[in-house]
Amino acid sequence: MIKKLFKKIKEYDTIIIHRHLRPDxxxxxxxxxxxxxxxxxYPKKQVFIVGDMSVRYxxxxxxxxxxxxxxxxxxxxxxxxxxxxxxxxxxxxxxKEVFVxxxxxxxxxxxxxxxxxxxxxxxxxxxxxxxxxxxxxISSSAATALYGGIVTDSGRFQYGETTxxxxxxxxxxxxLGADKNFIYKNLYTESLSERTIKNWFSxxxxxTKNGVAYxxxxxxxxxxxxxxxxxxxxxxxxxxxxxxxxxxxxxxxYDVLNDKVVGEFRSRDISIVxxxxxxxxxxxxxxxxxxxxxFQEADKVIAEFDKLLAK
Ligand SMILES: [Mn+2]
Numbered sequence: 450m451i452k453k454l455f456k457k458i459k460e461y462d463t464i465i466i467h468r469h470l471r472p473d474x475x476x477x478x479x480x481x482x483x484x485x486x487x488x489x490x491y492p493k494k495q496v497f498i499v500g501d502m503s504v505r506y507x508x509x510x511x512x513x514x515x516x517x518x519x520x521x522x523x524x525x526x527x528x529x530x531x532x533x534x535x536x537x538x539x540x541x542x543x544x545k546e547v548f549v550x551x552x553x554x555x556x557x558x559x560x561x562x563x564x565x566x567x568x569x570x571x572x573x574x575x576x577x578x579x580x581x582x583x584x585x586x587i588s589s590s591a592a593t594a595l596y597g598g599i600v601t602d603s604g605r606f607q608y609g610e611t612t613x614x615x616x617x618x619x620x621x622x623x624x625l626g627a628d629k630n631f632i633y634k635n636l637y638t639e640s641l642s643e644r645t646i647k648n649w650f651s652x653x654x655x656x657t658k659n660g661v662a663y664x665x666x667x668x669x670x671x672x673x674x675x676x677x678x679x680x681x682x683x684x685x686x687x688x689x690x691x692x693x694x695x696x697x698x699x700x701x702x703y704d705v706l707n708d709k710v711v712g713e714f715r716s717r718d719i720s721i722v723x724x725x726x727x728x729x730x731x732x733x734x735x736x737x738x739x740x741x742x743x744f745q746e747a748d749k750v751i752a753e754f755d756k757l758l759a760k
Pocket of ligand 1: 572602
């Protein structure tokens with residue numbers, strides 16, 4: 450499949466790269482890094498990146514605006530997601546051929562053309578490797594984008610699937626000129642008002658008897674603060690990390706666009722993904738999520754996690 454993908458990349462004049470909705474830095478970095486590497490190798494090709502943007506990671510750069518007609522004879526590559534309803538910009542369906550490159554455990558319902566390696570901490574790690582295997586040159590800008598994805602998806606080289614290979618690839622990207630200071634500056638700096646808002650959320654953390662911490666962010670949160678969904682759903686989950694008494698924590702956020710409640714689940718070292726799956730979600734062993742009907746269903750998730758800790 451890898452061979453087939455790179456043959457197609459060589460063949461097509463127009464290549465459009467998609468990734469998941471509400472992108473994190475692995476989604477954005479893999480998309481941009483791959484696009485830059487293809488453009489550098491084939492300057493005559495038209496390579497576009499599309500999708501919604503999150504304010505949090507806007508520092509990496511803008512998306513391209515393209516017409517539907519651009520898809521007519523195009524190859525689409527989707528990164529960091531293998532599930533159709535999570536792909537940002539459903540116009541990928543207009544493309545002539547579609548490939549998926551992912552590292553999640555979900556089975557793919559988009560295309561038969563799937564390259565998935567669940568042993569990779571970040572799809573950026575996988576893509577850097579694929580590019581080198583196929584004799585692509587990774588420029589310093591592409592290296593910065595890919596490095597950003599590895600750093601964030603690995604929790605700063607901390608989470609489970611972080612391996613020697615992860616660090617070797619990240620190291621090679623640094624040697625190619627990845628601007629780690631640019632990435633870290635943007636990851637670790639926030640405004641005074643952002644910090645104040647976080648303190649407000651921290652003060653609302655609740656815990657269960659056996660050590661599940663949770664936040665329930667209903668629509669009043671968005672009336673009170675000028676925050677987008679991603680800032681709350683992904684941005685506030687880590688407020689509950691690093692507390693000795695809390696092995697599992699979850700963040701439930703009302704999604705006004707779909708009238709659902711999105712749950713983000715995290716654990717220090719206990720596998721919790723099966724519970725996420727039982728609520729129709731998925732992800733990684735210790736970092737996963739699910740889209741829920743309402744906050745009553747959120748209570749059921751909390752009860753399941755609490756039961757897991759009671760064992
Ligand atoms: Mn990822």
